[in-house]
Amino acid sequence: MTVQSRQRLVATLGDVRAVVFDTDGVITDSARAHAAAWKTAFDAYLAEHPPPTPGQRRPFDVREDYLRYVDGRSRLDGAAAFLASRGLHPPPATVRAVAEAKERLFAARLREQGMDAYPGTVRLVRALRRAGIRCAAVSASRHARELLDRAAVLDLFDVLVDGVEAAQLGLPGKPRPDLFLEAARRLDVPVDRAAVVEDAVAGVEAGRNGGFALVVGVARDPGPDAGQRLLRHGADIVVRDLAELLV
Template structure:
């Protein structure tokens, strides 16, 4: 019996987002964004009093910054609050977030989700190539710290995206580059994502299967992933294994 659930048995490669899918680092990103945005909101309150409330680590994070590059995420949130989105302002907030994230990563470290590790090992046992992709320049470091970098055949991170001039999510460039490095066409591959922009990128890229991971498990987060392009939504990637841990 194959260790893969039926949804994955026809795909020939799988591309995994990193933060929130492979590693439990999305919460570290969200915490760093909250401090950076809240500090900026206090120092430069929006003209509209209704827009002065603090950054919400669930709703604002998912809606505006999850899955995007630092600059794109900062610009999206600031625009939503009616704040100046000049290059200088966006870069100031993004750089503050980067300093906070780096410090938290150094102090706390990250872990890989056990269900994800189980699925990646099942794919490896089945001979299915695997790539990790991320808008973050820290992806390789995150995977190394979590002890799972060697489980992937390719990695495309934010540094590579910048070098190659790849558009950010919801454009599919990052995922298309990753699957190309695996030597498989997108219409024969799957994308696994927890971000709204990410599942939309998978859909735009013409991938055979787009899997949404609902870590937030909110009242409507799964439905939102489906609306943005996911074919199926799971709470944990272990759900996509069948027959237990591959030997």
């Protein structure tokens, strides 16, 4: 990213009154733990229920499959989408069982080791708050509050809309924008004066579908395609780390 483009983005951030951050992969370094838990759960199911064709029998890929089918979606939507990609369409109870197996694996990892917040994100949130810009965190995960608390950043956010509240309110998952819209509503800021920060394709689509003033994509993957994928799906600009916005 050029210095000029970063300066333009900082000016744009100065025009918004609120920023809504995704949690996993944006605030906390937890996306890899989620992907690893999904891999264990999916690979166990594939071993017991081999897909119909040889080409579909490859194991879950923690990079490509995670980003394409799971990242940013609700647990049940992500599980169903991945299994469908392998030609498997089990009943809802089975999809739920696979998702719950993943949840147990992730929860054990969280209890044992915790998660860290990205320093660049923390710096940006603190700078936004000093500028009077309100901040919210959203997540489809039921563990978001614990994640943020364990990372010692929960108090940096004025609002949190997590998977527990999404289920209680009946909010559909990304790429529907409802999680982000609920966060903006609680911040009392219209969407055309708010920004969304996301690392998932489904998330940037949700921000675009919600009519937010700015959608910032975070592509931490060093691969050349990650940023382009986010741009194609609705990000206005992509950074590797949110500290890049502090020019």
